[in-house]
Amino acid sequence: MMKFFEEHAPFITNYWPFIISSTFICLGLFFVVMFVKNRGRYIRVFDKENDVGSNIEEEVGETNDQVFMSIMKNEDVQIPYALPRLQPVAMIQKAQSFYELMNTRRSCRMFSDEPVPREVIDNIIKAAGTAPSGAHTEPWTYVVISQKDVKMKIREIIEEEEEINYRRRMGEKWVNDLKTFKTDWIKPYLVEAPYLILVFKQTYGLWPNGQKKTHYYNDLSVAISVGIMVSAITNAGLCSVTSTPLNAGVRLRDLLGRPVNEKCVILLPVGYPAKNAKVPNLQRKPLKDIAIYC
Amino acid sequence: MMKFFEEHAPFITNYWPFIISSTFICLGLFFVVMFVKNRGRYIRVFDKENDVGSNIEEEVGETNDQVFMSIMKNEDVQIPYALPRLQPVAMIQKAQSFYELMNTRRSCRMFSDEPVPREVIDNIIKAAGTAPSGAHTEPWTYVVISQKDVKMKIREIIEEEEEINYRRRMGEKWVNDLKTFKTDWIKPYLVEAPYLILVFKQTYGLWPNGQKKTHYYNDLSVAISVGIMVSAITNAGLCSVTSTPLNAGVRLRDLLGRPVNEKCVILLPVGYPAKNAKVPNLQRKPLKDIAIYC
Ligand SMILES: Cc1cc2nc3c(=O)[nH]c(=O)nc-3n(C[C@H](O)[C@H](O)[C@H](O)COP(=O)(O)O)c2cc1C
Ligand SMILES: Cc1cc2nc3c(=O)[nH]c(=O)nc-3n(C[C@H](O)[C@H](O)[C@H](O)COP(=O)(O)O)c2cc1C
Ligand SMILES: N[C@@H](Cc1ccc(O)c(I)c1)C(=O)O
Ligand SMILES: N[C@@H](Cc1ccc(O)c(I)c1)C(=O)O
Numbered sequence: 001m002m003k004f005f006e007e008h009a010p011f012i013t014n015y016w017p018f019i020i021s022s023t024f025i026c027l028g029l030f031f032v033v034m035f036v037k038n039r040g041r042y043i044r045v046f047d048k049e050n051d052v053g054s055n056i057e058e059e060v061g062e063t064n065d066q067v068f069m070s071i072m073k074n075e076d077v078q079i080p081y082a083l084p085r086l087q088p089v090a091m092i093q094k095a096q097s098f099y100e101l102m103n104t105r106r107s108c109r110m111f112s113d114e115p116v117p118r119e120v121i122d123n124i125i126k127a128a129g130t131a132p133s134g135a136h137t138e139p140w141t142y143v144v145i146s147q148k149d150v151k152m153k154i155r156e157i158i159e160e161e162e163e164i165n166y167r168r169r170m171g172e173k174w175v176n177d178l179k180t181f182k183t184d185w186i187k188p189y190l191v192e193a194p195y196l197i198l199v200f201k202q203t204y205g206l207w208p209n210g211q212k213k214t215h216y217y218n219d220l221s222v223a224i225s226v227g228i229m230v231s232a233i234t235n236a237g238l239c240s241v242t243s244t245p246l247n248a249g250v251r252l253r254d255l256l257g258r259p260v261n262e263k264c265v266i267l268l269p270v271g272y273p274a275k276n277a278k279v280p281n282l283q284r285k286p287l288k289d290i291a292i293y294c
Numbered sequence: 295m296m297k298f299f300e301e302h303a304p305f306i307t308n309y310w311p312f313i314i315s316s317t318f319i320c321l322g323l324f325f326v327v328m329f330v331k332n333r334g335r336y337i338r339v340f341d342k343e344n345d346v347g348s349n350i351e352e353e354v355g356e357t358n359d360q361v362f363m364s365i366m367k368n369e370d371v372q373i374p375y376a377l378p379r380l381q382p383v384a385m386i387q388k389a390q391s392f393y394e395l396m397n398t399r400r401s402c403r404m405f406s407d408e409p410v411p412r413e414v415i416d417n418i419i420k421a422a423g424t425a426p427s428g429a430h431t432e433p434w435t436y437v438v439i440s441q442k443d444v445k446m447k448i449r450e451i452i453e454e455e456e457e458i459n460y461r462r463r464m465g466e467k468w469v470n471d472l473k474t475f476k477t478d479w480i481k482p483y484l485v486e487a488p489y490l491i492l493v494f495k496q497t498y499g500l501w502p503n504g505q506k507k508t509h510y511y512n513d514l515s516v517a518i519s520v521g522i523m524v525s526a527i528t529n530a531g532l533c534s535v536t537s538t539p540l541n542a543g544v545r546l547r548d549l550l551g552r553p554v555n556e557k558c559v560i561l562l563p564v565g566y567p568a569k570n571a572k573v574p575n576l577q578r579k580p581l582k583d584i585a586i587y588c
Contacts, residue, residue, distance in 0.1 A: 095417035123389035227521015
């Protein structure tokens with residue numbers, strides 16, 4: 001047998017340690033690359049921060065082979081879901097305080113230039129990133145601007161487009177419907193506010209191989225995420241205005257170097273209201289005019 | 295002069311006290327009716343609860359005539375806007391806790407039938423009603439279902455339509471993209487959850503005279519409002535799923551007797567997760583994959 005190999009494949013008998021070790025090295029490299037590419041998509045069995053994930057093995061109670069399979073397709077595992085229990089009185093109290101907090105929110109168009117901690121902005125975006133999304137596609141990109149020169153360029157683009165909007169594109173009726181808000185195309189807040197957050201929706205995604213990935217209900221998903229962001233901004237004691245700079249989307253996307261599958265949906269300046277900030281004295285509809293009970 | 299009246303209009307000289315007093319009574323009644331109809335749309339100068347509104351006269355510093363004019367068009371008055379000030383450390387802390395709270399949210403499709411206090415649902419909807427909206431049009435109607443028989447009818451409609459969705463309308467690719475969620479057209483949660491909230495967007499409004507009122511960006515506005523509602527549900531320690539029952543909108547609208555300008559956008563069951571509730575082990579994108587800083 002040995003002789004047969006020596007005769008017909010002298011290469012193998014001479015170099016077998018080299019062949020075997022390089023095979024193992026290649027296999028190892030393959031697994032490392034796979035792991036890095038899918039990082040965060042594995043069950044983190046040893047992640048002590050993540051209580052739900054850390055007990056997966058016991059919870060699901062699968063054999064070792066099955067656990068290996070689910071490591072490969074972690075998202076397909078079903079994990080138990082529970083929430084800390086509130087007593088009715090506490091729950092009513094919490095729900096009412098939250099309403100009262102949200103009810104302090106107003107669209108603010110006059111900002112102080114006082115700085116806001118970056119960690120606060122980070123957490124506001126992280127909150128927005130917890131939003132539900134069609135088929136869990138997370139079709140959003142938040143671009144945060146704090147550099148003065150970038151803010152100035154954004155202001156320039158928006159004021160240019162908004163002037164045309166007010167003069168021609170919106171028409172008399174729309175401009176008239178905005179009278180209450182005393183808005184026009186001059187937008188100093190775009191430079192005054194310490195941060196501008198531009199929300200882009202990804203109309204589709206891209207798989208690693210370049211194929212298009214369908215983003216189901218991407219407009220709904222992104223707007224729900226903006227709603228959570230607005231709640232987070234209000235919770236932090238900051239203010240903003242959910243503005244829609246008509247016709248400026250492509251120029252803003254190009255300025256910020258965003259790809260063509262992304263569309264600017266909403267721009268929010270974020271910061272403290274200016275000392276002399278004013279808002280129109282709007283009233284909100286009472287519950288009975290927005291809710292119907294069956 | 296008196297004689298002239300006595301001769302030509304004896305009615306007036308005999309009954310003038312009656313005429314004058316009834317004129318005043320009619321005028322008084324007219325103002326009372328106007329006031330009741332527009333309640334909440336006036337500046338509440340004497341409303342001690344509303345600190346911002348209560349100082350209008352001093353703040354704006356207008357003459358009495360101008361104040362009267364603004365009472366007639368209250369929304370056009372600009373009032374000062376300020377927010378309670380948080381210190382940086384407290385703000386960072388608050389923003390982080392809010393993120394952590396929101397990050398406990400998962401789309402839940404298995405509910406306990408345990409009741410939830412009505413006041414909690416009221417406050418959740420009131421929170422949603424504080425959302426910003428294009429030109430302050432508040433283009434939303436929330437229909438809350440708690441009656442078992444109505445829930446059963448809704449389940450019937452949705453299961454019928456969803457079966458066709460899964461079998462034919464969504465197509466193989468979409469159904470495949472949902473595999474992770476283990477969903478199908480059987481939806482017991484539509485009866486189990488103590489409440490269903492159906493969110494309708496008003497594609498346009500109606501003025502009292504029947505004319506159409508444009509609801510600018512109504513889809514964006516309603517979805518942002520749903521985002522605040524999702525935050526409020528999570529804050530109350532409850533759970534839901536922002537479901538989009540494809541093709542069932544018109545049948546649901548007809549069942550609930552909503553007008554043709556309203557379109558069902560999203561249906562949320564609301565309640566406690568079932569004891570044995572499970573959710574797919576999804577991971578959310580980390581901050582660095584959703585935020586870009588300039
Ligand atoms: C616009 C939108 C539509 C959705 N439609 C449905 C639906 O019809 N049925 C359903 O079960 N879940 C639906 N979902 C929930 C998503 O499947 C869910 O948010 C996603 O899987 C992420 O999971 P998570 O919410 O637990 O983070 C929808 C979510 C959004 C934002
Ligand atoms: C979808 C949407 C688009 C909006 N677009 C603008 C805008 O372009 N510019 C602006 O100043 N405000 C904009 N707003 C803010 C509204 O004018 C504001 O929400 C409304 O007047 C109600 O006031 P409040 O937010 O203070 O309750 C927008 C709001 C929404 C929801
Ligand atoms: N509406 C169907 C299918 C469905 C499910 C989840 C999801 O994220 C999406 I987009 C669609 C259903 O409710 O089953
Ligand atoms: N985008 C313009 C006009 C505007 C303003 C407010 C508003 O609610 C809506 I809808 C539009 C601007 O920002 O001035």
